[in-house]
Amino acid sequence: MARxxxxxxxxxxxGIKHLGNLVGSQLPADLxxxxxxxxxxxxxxxxxxxxxxTPAELAAKKAGQPVAEYCREMHAVQAKIAEGFRLSFDHFxxxxxxxxxxLTQHFAARLADRGxxxxxxxxxxxxxxxxxxxxxxxxxxxCPNCGFDxxxxxxxxxxxxxxxxxxxxxxxxxxxxATDLEMRETTHLYLRQSxxxxxxxxxxxxxxxxxxxxxSIAKKWLNDGDGLQDRGITRDLDxxxxxxxxxxxWPGMEGKVFYVWFDAPIEYIACAQEWQEAGKGPAPEPGADxxxxxxxxxxxxxxxxxxxxxxxxxxxxxxxHTLSFPVTILGSGEPWKLVDYIKxxxxxxxxxGQFSTSRGRGVFMDQALEILxxxxxxxxxxxxxxxxxxxxxxxxxxxxxxxxxxxxVLGNFASRVTKxxxxxxxxxxxxxxxxxxxxxxxxxxxxxGLAEYERQMEAMEVRKSAAALRALWxxxxxxxxxxxxxxxxxxxPETAAMQIRLGLNLIRFYAVxxxxxxxxxxxxxxxxxxxxxxxxxxxxxxxxxxxxxxxxFTVPDVTxxxxxxxxxxxxxxxxxxxxx
Ligand SMILES: Nc1ncnc2c1ncn2[C@@H]1O[C@H](COP(=O)(O)OP(=O)(O)OP(=O)(O)O)[C@@H](O)[C@H]1O
Ligand SMILES: [Zn+2]
Numbered sequence: 001m002a003r004x005x006x007x008x009x010x011x012x013x014x015g016i017k018h019l020g021n022l023v024g025s026q027l028p029a030d031l032x033x034x035x036x037x038x039x040x041x042x043x044x045x046x047x048x049x050x051x052x053x054t055p056a057e058l059a060a061k062k063a064g065q066p067v068a069e070y071c072r073e074m075h076a077v078q079a080k081i082a083e084g085f086r087l088s089f090d091h092f093x094x095x096x097x098x099x100x101x102x103l104t105q106h107f108a109a110r111l112a113d114r115g116x117x118x119x120x121x122x123x124x125x126x127x128x129x130x131x132x133x134x135x136x137x138x139x140x141x142x143c144p145n146c147g148f149d150x151x152x153x154x155x156x157x158x159x160x161x162x163x164x165x166x167x168x169x170x171x172x173x174x175x176x177x178a179t180d181l182e183m184r185e186t187t188h189l190y191l192r193q194s195x196x197x198x199x200x201x202x203x204x205x206x207x208x209x210x211x212x213x214x215x216s217i218a219k220k221w222l223n224d225g226d227g228l229q230d231r232g233i234t235r236d237l238d239x240x241x242x243x244x245x246x247x248x249x250w251p252g253m254e255g256k257v258f259y260v261w262f263d264a265p266i267e268y269i270a271c272a273q274e275w276q277e278a279g280k281g282p283a284p285e286p287g288a289d290x291x292x293x294x295x296x297x298x299x300x301x302x303x304x305x306x307x308x309x310x311x312x313x314x315x316x317x318x319x320x321h322t323l324s325f326p327v328t329i330l331g332s333g334e335p336w337k338l339v340d341y342i343k344x345x346x347x348x349x350x351x352x353g354q355f356s357t358s359r360g361r362g363v364f365m366d367q368a369l370e371i372l373x374x375x376x377x378x379x380x381x382x383x384x385x386x387x388x389x390x391x392x393x394x395x396x397x398x399x400x401x402x403x404x405x406x407x408x409v410l411g412n413f414a415s416r417v418t419k420x421x422x423x424x425x426x427x428x429x430x431x432x433x434x435x436x437x438x439x440x441x442x443x444x445x446x447x448x449g450l451a452e453y454e455r456q457m458e459a460m461e462v463r464k465s466a467a468a469l470r471a472l473w474x475x476x477x478x479x480x481x482x483x484x485x486x487x488x489x490x491x492x493p494e495t496a497a498m499q500i501r502l503g504l505n506l507i508r509f510y511a512v513x514x515x516x517x518x519x520x521x522x523x524x525x526x527x528x529x530x531x532x533x534x535x536x537x538x539x540x541x542x543x544x545x546x547x548x549x550x551x552x553f554t555v556p557d558v559t560x561x562x563x564x565x566x567x568x569x570x571x572x573x574x575x576x577x578x579x580x
Pocket of ligand 2: 143145146147148151156157159160161
């Protein structure tokens with residue numbers, strides 16, 4: 001049994017996420033977690049809300065709430081929606097947790113002790129109109145790298161370059177639009193990333209199996225221009241992890257907090273601590289410390305040396321996970337688990353433009369669940385995951401795929417087989433008849449298809465996995481169409497019984513292997529086949545004979561329904577505007 005630590009990029013707290021956020025991180029992470037669990041491996045799947053920084057402060061202000069309260073409520077909202085999409089987190093934590101505060105301050109102390117933090121006195125943008133220092137994201141201007149005219153102070157969305165606000169040409173406040181920004185003198189801590197450039201380079205070079213999207217972004221920031229730059233990790237803000245050196249005060253840093261991108265990835269570790277402290281993990285071994293439960297996942301000196309750690313994220317998060325966070329981990333000199341594989345995604349766009357939280361553009365997770373069950377979305381999003389390039393959601397494409405793959409192929413198969421059986425043989429697997437060459441061929445094809453599906457799932461090739469799964473469904477449909485038990489029964493009821501017996505077994509088989517993609521439908525199908533708790537198939541031949549003659553079943557109530565043209569048009573109109 002292998003051990004898999006899996007994390008999804010942690011969604012920011014300032015609102016409900018859109019379908020792009022979902023497919024760019026949480027959903028494929030869930031697919032992988034469900035698959036590894038189904039294969040009998042030990043999995044710890046963690047996600048959390050990313051709660052610090054100015055956008056949270058401003059969102060709270062807009063909602064008329066204190067920021068801590070706003071975050072608590074929004075965390076609950078996001079947790080509930082995640083449940084609605086059946087995201088199977090072992091724990092959905094919070095970057096504002098006391099565990100993350102302590103751990104962030106601990107890492108800062110270690111890095112400082114090891115000479116990887118320096119103090120920099122710098123000038124920073126202060127906005128008299130807004131009455132505050134302006135954090136990176138609230139300053140926009142022209143990117144010095146590519147000339148894009150609405151680059152943010154922390155990063156250019158056009159060329160992905162990490163920026164500092166003072167780099168921008170013609171900066172202005174995005175809170176008030178003020179251009180009368182003044183530079184004020186303030187001291188900040190910088191993480192000396194440049195010291196570790198070679199070590200990071202060697203590490204990235206050793207990852208020949210990583211997606212090119214991941215390594216190309218990492219290499220770009222390691223090598224472009226003057227190479228990897230040191231990075232400010234503190235901010236003049238109220239809301240965040242107070243700057244401390246472990247549990248000691250940090251002279252000169254009073255009233256400052258750590259930069260959100262410094263504490264957010266540390267939450268991956270703190271989240272495991274939250275999981276254990278919430279009593280969700282196993283009990284510690286007799287005589288062992290309670291921390292041993294989470295440390296077994298995160299400390300290579302305490303049992304994590306056999307853990308495989310995989311991270312999922314959208315492309316804009318890659319620099320922080322390939323460079324900044326590894327500097328924190330490696331620079332600490334402590335035996336923390338370093339990521340083994342980073343699966344990154346391009347962007348999903350919406351009907352000819354971008355999904356955007358700030359502009360309220362696209363379909364948001366809560367709205368999606370209001371109109372259709374989670375499985376419909378899961379299937380479409382995963383089968384169209386933006387892997388090798390950006391992808392686009394259109395209502396036409398959504399309607400076509402759902403109707404074709406789910407309703408016409410899988411749903412239709414399950415419904416035809418069970419209904420036909422009920423009407424001709426009753427609600428139990430029929431007996432009689434012997435399999436022939438056509439069945440041997442089918443079983444052979446299923447075995448080959450299953451191996452291909454498993455290969456793609458292991459490789460985290462999301463679209464190819466979906467295609468391989470769909471191909472398995474198609475094999476069943478083709479078989480049924482070809483042997484036509486509804487015709488066979490007229491002349492040879494024994495053979496028809498055998499064909500239907502195989503069909504019922506195929507339904508059970510599909511329900512077991514499709515569960516990582518469409519868990520609710522699979523649970524219903526397994527319940528209908530009275531096979532709850534069925535294991536992943538070792539071999540296709542055995543799996544397709546698991547239900548013996550006489551085994552009772554029921555006709556599943558719900559398989560998949562088709563999306564009508566009227567619905568599609570209605571949704572197209574309803575989601576064309578701006579969400580406030
Ligand atoms: N359109 C998209 N397609 C795929 N992944 C995306 C998209 N937009 C954001 N992501 C990813 O979603 C995850 C969660 O993002 P986060 O909550 O930080 O929002 P964000 O990056 O600020 O996006 P937005 O401003 O559009 O909400 C990140 O891994 C990010 O890379
Ligand atoms: Zn740029």
